[in-house]
Amino acid sequence: MSVVTVQLGQCGNQVAHELLDVVWSDAQKKPSRAASCERFFHHNTHGELVARAVLIDMEPKVINQSLSRAAKCGRWRYGEDSHFSQKQGSGNNWANGYCVHGPRHRDVVEELVRREVERCDRLAGLLAMMSVAGGTGSGVGAYVTQCLRDIYPTSFILNHLTWPYRTGEVIVQNYNSVLTLAHLYQLSDAILVHENDTAHRICSQLLNIKHISFSDVNKVIAHQLGSVLQPALTADSHGVYSRNPLGELVSALACHPEYKLLSMCTIPQMPSSSIAYSTFSWPGLLKHLRQMLISNSKMEEGIDWQVRPPAGSGRSTSLTGSSFNTSLANLLILRGKDVYSAETGGFEDPALYTSWLSSKEAFSLWKSPVSFNKYEKSATLVSNSQALLSPLNDMVGKAWNMFASRAYIHQYMKYGISEEDFLDSFTSLEQNSWNSSTLTSAAA
Amino acid sequence: MTQSVVVQVGQCGNQVGCRFWDLALREHAHVNKKGLYDEALSSFFRNVDSRKSAGGACGVGGRIQHLKARAVLVDMEEGVVKEILQGPLREVFDSAQLLTDVSGSGNNWAVGHMTYGSAYREQIVDKLRKAAEHCDCLQCFFLIHSMGGGTGSGLGTSVLSLLEEEFPDVCRIVTSIYPSAEDDVITSPYNSILAMRELTEHADCVLPVENQSLVDIVNKIKIMSHSAKPGSVIKRDSTVISGQGGLSGPEKPFDAMNNIVANLLLNITSSARFEGSLNMDLNEIAMNLVPFPRLHYLVPSLTPLYTLADVSVPTRRLDQMFSDAFSKDHQLIRADPKHSLYLACALMVRGNVQVSDLRRNIERLRPSLPFVSWNQEGWKTSLCSVPPVGHSHSLLALANNTCVKPTFMELRERFTKLYRKKAHLHHYLHVEGMEQSFFSEAVDSLSSLIEEYHQLDATKARLIPDTPRLSIAT
Numbered sequence: 065m066s067v068v069t070v071q072l073g074q075c076g077n078q079v080a081h082e083l084l085d086v087v088w089s090d091a092q093k094k095p096s097r098a099a100s101c102e103r104f105f106h107h108n109t110h111g112e113l114v115a116r117a118v119l120i121d122m123e124p125k126v127i128n129q130s131l132s133r134a135a136k137c138g139r140w141r142y143g144e145d146s147h148f149s150q151k152q153g154s155g156n157n158w159a160n161g162y163c164v165h166g167p168r169h170r171d172v173v174e175e176l177v178r179r180e181v182e183r184c185d186r187l188a189g190l191l192a193m194m195s196v197a198g199g200t201g202s203g204v205g206a207y208v209t210q211c212l213r214d215i216y217p218t219s220f221i222l223n224h225l226t227w228p229y230r231t232g233e234v235i236v237q238n239y240n241s242v243l244t245l246a247h248l249y250q251l252s253d254a255i256l257v258h259e260n261d262t263a264h265r266i267c268s269q270l271l272n273i274k275h276i277s278f279s280d281v282n283k284v285i286a287h288q289l290g291s292v293l294q295p296a297l298t299a300d301s302h303g304v305y306s307r308n309p310l311g312e313l314v315s316a317l318a319c320h321p322e323y324k325l326l327s328m329c330t331i332p333q334m335p336s337s338s339i340a341y342s343t344f345s346w347p348g349l350l351k352h353l354r355q356m357l358i359s360n361s362k363m364e365e366g367i368d369w370q371v372r373p374p375a376g377s378g379r380s381t382s383l384t385g386s387s388f389n390t391s392l393a394n395l396l397i398l399r400g401k402d403v404y405s406a407e408t409g410g411f412e413d414p415a416l417y418t419s420w421l422s423s424k425e426a427f428s429l430w431k432s433p434v435s436f437n438k439y440e441k442s443a444t445l446v447s448n449s450q451a452l453l454s455p456l457n458d459m460v461g462k463a464w465n466m467f468a469s470r471a472y473i474h475q476y477m478k479y480g481i482s483e484e485d486f487l488d489s490f491t492s493l494e495q496n497s498w499n500s501s502t503l504t505s506a507a508a
Numbered sequence: 509m510t511q512s513v514v515v516q517v518g519q520c521g522n523q524v525g526c527r528f529w530d531l532a533l534r535e536h537a538h539v540n541k542k543g544l545y546d547e548a549l550s551s552f553f554r555n556v557d558s559r560k561s562a563g564g565a566c567g568v569g570g571r572i573q574h575l576k577a578r579a580v581l582v583d584m585e586e587g588v589v590k591e592i593l594q595g596p597l598r599e600v601f602d603s604a605q606l607l608t609d610v611s612g613s614g615n616n617w618a619v620g621h622m623t624y625g626s627a628y629r630e631q632i633v634d635k636l637r638k639a640a641e642h643c644d645c646l647q648c649f650f651l652i653h654s655m656g657g658g659t660g661s662g663l664g665t666s667v668l669s670l671l672e673e674e675f676p677d678v679c680r681i682v683t684s685i686y687p688s689a690e691d692d693v694i695t696s697p698y699n700s701i702l703a704m705r706e707l708t709e710h711a712d713c714v715l716p717v718e719n720q721s722l723v724d725i726v727n728k729i730k731i732m733s734h735s736a737k738p739g740s741v742i743k744r745d746s747t748v749i750s751g752q753g754g755l756s757g758p759e760k761p762f763d764a765m766n767n768i769v770a771n772l773l774l775n776i777t778s779s780a781r782f783e784g785s786l787n788m789d790l791n792e793i794a795m796n797l798v799p800f801p802r803l804h805y806l807v808p809s810l811t812p813l814y815t816l817a818d819v820s821v822p823t824r825r826l827d828q829m830f831s832d833a834f835s836k837d838h839q840l841i842r843a844d845p846k847h848s849l850y851l852a853c854a855l856m857v858r859g860n861v862q863v864s865d866l867r868r869n870i871e872r873l874r875p876s877l878p879f880v881s882w883n884q885e886g887w888k889t890s891l892c893s894v895p896p897v898g899h900s901h902s903l904l905a906l907a908n909n910t911c912v913k914p915t916f917m918e919l920r921e922r923f924t925k926l927y928r929k930k931a932h933l934h935h936y937l938h939v940e941g942m943e944q945s946f947f948s949e950a951v952d953s954l955s956s957l958i959e960e961y962h963q964l965d966a967t968k969a970r971l972i973p974d975t976p977r978l979s980i981a982t
Contacts, residue, residue, distance in 0.1 A: 074787060124509060124547070125783050151645035152510050155791030156888075199795075231870055232887035233786070235796040235852050264867070276864035278785040278891075461974065462885070468975035469882040471799035490978055498980045 065307040066184035067103055067293065069117040069191045070177060072208065073154075073201025074126045075226050076194040077119055078278065081130050082286035083193075083293075084115050088140050090290060090437045099295040099305045105140055106183055113140040116184065118176045119147035120208070122154045122165050122200045146180065148172050154199025158240040159479035161203020162247075166211075173208055174215060181216070189220030189253075189310035191293075197228035197237035202244040206251075213251045220310040223252045224289065227259040230458060236472050238463035243481070245456075246489035249496065253310075254318040256292075256326050257452055258285045262362040269365045270333045287437060288330045291444040296397055296430040306430070316395045316428035317448045319421065322499050323392050327451040329353070329362055330444045344441040346398070346406035353396075353443050354410045360389040360451050373415035374505050390503045391417050391449035397430045400441035404431065411445075418503050453500045460493050509547035509568075510647035512777065512790065513639045514579045517667055518613075518620075518660025520685050521653040522581055522588045523762060528652070528770035529577050529597055531897075535774060538897045539782070545572045548781040552578055553600075554642055578642065580605050580635045582667065584624055584659045585612040604638065607631055613658025617699040618939035618946075620662020626941070632667060633674055640675065647780075648679040648790045650773060651711075655703050656687030656696030665706035672710045679791055681776075682711045683769060686841065688720035689918070695932050697922040698947070704919070705950040708957055712794045713804040715772065716912065718841040722765035725749070728837070729764075729813055748813050771896065772808050772840065775904040778858050779892040785863065788856060788890030796888040797852045797908045802957060806854075806906040807845060809838040812899065826861065826901065830869035833905040834877065843911035849968045850879045851908040854888040858902045859895030866891065880964060881972035910968075913961040920954055927951070 071080040084104060091100035105113045115134070119127050119142060127149045134141045148169065154161040181187055192209055194201030205223075212221055225244075228237045248255055263284040267276045271284070295305035298312050306312055318324050331353050332344060352364055359371035371388055394416070398406055414423040436442045466472070467486055476486075516525030536549050545555040547568055555566040557573040566573060577600045583589050586608050593601065607628060613620040640646050649671050653664030671680050684707065687696040707714050729749055748771050749764035779788040798804045811832040833855070836844040857866060866889055879886050896902050926932065927947060936942050 078785075123787070123789060125787060129783055152647050152791065153787075153789040155789060155795045157791075157795050199792075229867060230885065231867070231874065232885035233889055234792075235883065235886050235888045264864070268864070274864075275862045277862040281863065461977065464977055465975055466882045469799075471882055472795075474801055475795050475798070494978045495980055 065103060065186050065188040065309065066106075066116055067188050067191050067310065068177065068180045068184065069104070069115070069193060070208065070212070071117055071119045072192060072194040072205040073121055073198055074195075075198065076192075076201045076205065077121060077126050077130050079224075079226060079282045079285055080117060080193045081134065082279075082282045083289050084117065084140065086283070086286045086290040086437060087294065088113070090294060094434050096295045096305065096432065096434045103188070103293070103295065103309075114143050115140060116180050117142060117146060118173070118180055120149070120173055120200075120204065122150045122161070122204065123152060124149040146176060148176060154203055156199045156234050156236060156240070157475055157479060158199060158203040158243045159476040159481035161199045161205070162207045162243070163480040165200070166204050166207025170207075170211055174211055177212065178215075186307065187219055188308060189222060190216065191222050191224060191310070193224045195226045195228065196241040196244045197234045198240065202240045206244050206247040209248060209251045220253050220314055221251070222254050222256060222310055222314070223248055224256045225258070226285065227257060227455060227459075229260045229264070230455070233260075236475075238459050238466065239472065239476070239486075241459050242463045242489050242493055243486070246492040249324060249492060252324060253314045254326055255324050256289070256328065256446070258288065258328075259362075259455060266333055266363050270363060272335050284333070287333070288328055288444065291330050291399065291436050291442060292328065292397060292446060294399070294432070294436060296399070296432040298430045299428065313395065313446070317393045317446060319393055319448070322496060323448055325452045325456070325496075326446055326448055327362075328444060328446045329356055330442060331356070331364055332439060332442065333364065336438060339438055344439070346402065346441060349441060349443050350406065350408060350410060353445050357391065357394065357445055357447060357449070358389055358416065362451075373413065388505065389450050390505045391426065391447055392503065393417070393421065393426045393428070393448045395428045395430065395446040397444045397446070398441075399432045399434060399436040399443075400439065401433070401435065402441075403433050415505055418505065450500050450503060453497065456493070457497055460490065460497060464490060509551060510645045510780065510790070511551050511578060511643035512648040512650055513636070513643070513646065514552070514577070514650045514652065515582070515636070515667060515671075516579065517582045517651065517653045517664035518657055519583065519585065519588050519654075520657065521660045521664065522583055522592065524652050524683070524685070524766045524769045525579065525581065526592050526597060527763060527766040528773050529579070529600055531767065531770045531774060533575070533600070535897055539894055543572050545570055549575070551777065551781050554578060574599065576600060576602055577605075578639055580607070580632070580639055582607045582632065582659075582663060584609040584620065584663065586610060605635060607635060613662060614935075615693050615695055615699065616658045616935055616939070617662040617702045618936040618942040620658045620660075620664070621666045621702070622662075622939050622941040624659070624663045625666030628663075629670065632670060636671070636674065646675070646678055648681055649675070651680065651682045652769075653682070654685040654687070655700040656691055656693050657699060661699040661703040665703045665710070668706055668710045679794060680710070680712045681715065681790070681793070682707060682713070683715045683717060683773065685769070686716055686718045686915070686919070688718060689922070691719075695926070695935075697919060697926055698932070698936065700919055701923045701954055702946060702950045704916075705953040708802050708953055711804060713798060713806055715806055715808050715906070716841050716915070717769055717772075717808070718915070719765070721840050721842055722768055724837070725768060725813060726764045732814060748810055768810065768840070772810060772904065774896065775810065775856060775858065775902065776906075778894065778896070779856060779890040782892050782894040784890065784892035784894075786889060786891040788854075788888070792888070793854065793906070797854055797906060799851055799883070799908070800960070803851065803908065803960060805912045806908050807843060807912060808840045809833050809905045809907070810840070811838055811903050813838070826865055827869055827872070829901070829903050830873060833903050834873060841912070841915055843909070843915060845907050845909040845911045846877060848878070848909050848911035848913070849965055850877055850886060851910070851964065852883060852886040852888065853908070854890075854906040856890045856892070856904040856906070858892045859900050861891060861901050863891065878968055881967060910961045910965045913958055913965065916954060916958050920951065920958070923951060
């Protein structure tokens with residue numbers, strides 16, 4: 065069951081490359097190797113492992129770097145003709161990406177994806193990877209997702225988004241993010257989100273990296289994504305690795321069309337030099353992970369243990385003032401030794417969820433006895449919850465403030481996005497935000 | 509990969525341009541060890557093999573044969589261009605790229621703009637077309653000129669309108685050298701104000717540079733180089749004013765100052781030419797830094813000015829580089845951005861700097877920098893892995909900041925002093941096509957620009973509440 069990765073823009077290409085690296089190196093010497101490789105790679109006529117990936121960017125430097133880096137590593141490579149680039153980027157302009165570059169190169173991109181899809185024996189789905197801050201990943205990415213939705217109406221399309229640092233990487237990042245999210249909500253089956261800020265904190269506080277580079281940040285993101293996408297046994301897979309990972313993820317988590325934003329956290333994360341000296345126990349890991357979910361803590365450090373699920377009193381704020389993170393659905397993925405002995409009852413507590421689904425339906429569990437990426441035991445939680453509400457709100461708020469002064473709008477109008485389009489996107493996101501914020505726990 | 513064409517007009521424009529080409533060759537020679545004509549080189553140079561037919565243009569990937577600059581050189585006097593053609597850079601320019609006349613513009617904007625502008629229009633368009641045709645994907649025109657004279661100021665702005673008309677999709681980034689208060693050209697205020705209007709209306713962004721700031725920076729470096737304090741010996745050839753290692757021989761006067769501007773242009777284009785973990789193309793500059801079409805004056809500042817010979821670079825030095833970028837001593841106009849209002853700011857980093865260094869410094873400096881209410885996190889950042897020659901890292905900051913207002917106001921003052929007495933006005937009005945209304949319209953344009961900055965400044969002290977969000981009907 066194969067996944068075709070569509071890598072868009074500088075970030076999309078850089079993160080996807082790290083993901084493929086993680087998947088490949090994790091799969092080596094493991095019993096799940098065949099399944100893993102089949103999912104992301106195929107063998108060409110020379111017996112080399114070639115990624116099932118399409119690389120798209122509106123300027124050539126990143127793709128060239130990616131291609132040569134993969135070719136040099138000697139372990140896997142990208143297809144000769146699986147990439148498309150132009151000379152002039154999108155200039156951080158969503159409108160340029162969506163209205164100009166997207167339509168202009170539609171045919172070429174569709175053809176490249178079609179070739180990869182046809183090469184798969186069975187298509188598990190498409191994974192589009194991009195950032196929301198720039199012009200290509202966000203604008204061209206949104207347009208390409210739309211095309212793919214039209215061409216493959218019955219396939220699963222997941223978008224993986226990297227959200228930028230909150231304190232600015234690109235000045236118009238909030239505009240680009242709002243426009244992207246509003247469009248993807250209509251098109252995507254599920255949207256997996258990683259924030260640069262979180263990954264950066266993991267690098268500095270958990271991995272103890274002194275001089276953090278984008279490569280380090282991307283590796284953290286790839287590690288977390290990899291732990292979701294590597295083969296696993298699910299409730300429906302009947303003792304073999306799931307043949308439908310993307311579909312099962314979507315059905316486990318994206319249960320309502322207006323709630324599609326998914327966050328994830330992985331535990332443990334530590335410098336690789338320390339792993340050999342650490343022991344892990346499932347109870348310990350799961351306890352931390354559950355509290356991370358409840359208190360909306362994206363990593364193991366600084367977890368607020370005061371936050372508790374509401375116990376019928378209706379109030380859902382803790383003594384420390386942080387509020388409880390209500391979930392719609394959760395997917396727990398356990399990998400490693402003694403995985404069958406892990407007790408996951410804590411995640412089935414109805415107090416964690418809204419009342420729409422019984423906690424049995426809201427919680428899903430995947431397991432694999434094979435360890436992941438050097439960690440003897442590791443657990444990843446993918447959540448459809450209020451976790452992304454705060455950064456989303458921040459993003460929309462800043463974009464709205466800027467929009468009120470009409471700053472930079474002339475740059476978007478130049479390429480065909482009007483004030484109306486902006487307003488539509490804002491409206492759509494405010495609706496989503498409001499939906500999320502009004503979720504209440506079943507116990508309350 | 510895109511290409512850019514440099515259009516240098518007038519004496520100042522051509523002298524700065526000359527330094528630019530010299531330093532560009534030096535930079536590429538430093539980076540490009542294999543002698544292959546790569547994408548980075550092609551952004552500013554053509555590769556020509558005169559043995560081949562049809563003009564001999566060579567594509568990317570082959571060996572370097574003959575590099576020709578993607579440039580158009582315009583001057584209404586012959587002196588400067590002749591000197592370039594007799595100097596070591598003569599191989600880099602084709603006679604077809606040059607346009608000269610003999611008599612000069614007499615420091616008269618009207619002569620440059622009207623008389624020569626119309627007389628040479630066809631020829632200029634022709635040369636620009638040729639330069640554009642040699643490009644696979646032309647992204648940007650860099651116009652270099654001075655504001656105070658006649659040719660650079662008048663003919664230069666005429667070329668600017670021409671560029672907008674003939675190549676509307678190509679970005680126009682103008683480097684304008686503004687005259688200092690003690691400028692020896694009496695009519696420089698007239699020329700500058702008349703040119704300003706053109707810049708406000710036809711440029712995509714303007715990088716204003718003041719002669720006095722360049723002089724100050726040069727003096728600072730010279731003091732440092734002669735101080736010989738232990739631990740403060742400057743590494744050879746590492747200053748931002750040094751042209752060593754380039755083709756040209758001994759330094760001429762103004763070379764040091766012009767090298768600074770040349771370095772500015774090299775740094776602005778570095779992330780578009782070379783690879784990095786966070787690239788920034790030229791079209792992203794206007795996109796991020798120009799929130800409203802007329803407010804496109806971006807104050808540049810370059811750091812470090814020199815590298816000390818001490819090879820080990822503790823992080824403190826790196827942080828110092830970021831702090832310096834905001835100090836008024838490093839700005840290329842006489843302004844203090846820290847005490848004015850930022851509309852947007854770009855930080856273009858080159859060399860061995862990681863994203864954590866960038867973030868740490870932004871967080872550190874942010875509280876002391878006033879940003880406009882709707883752009884509190886108005887940072888655009890880029891990381892290019894290739895450092896400039898002689899440095900291990902460098903930073904170029906471009907600030908869209910209201911600190912340009914005092915500069916413009918001062919310029920208007922000087923203009924008004926002359927205009928009130930109608931001094932020298934007849935020289936302009938005698939030129940065919942020139943009318944007095946040009947003057948009043950130009951100063952009006954400047955006044956309304958100043959007013960726009962003023963409005964924004966007024967918001968600085970006030971606490972602007974967040975705009976109420978859309979609310980969902982329940």
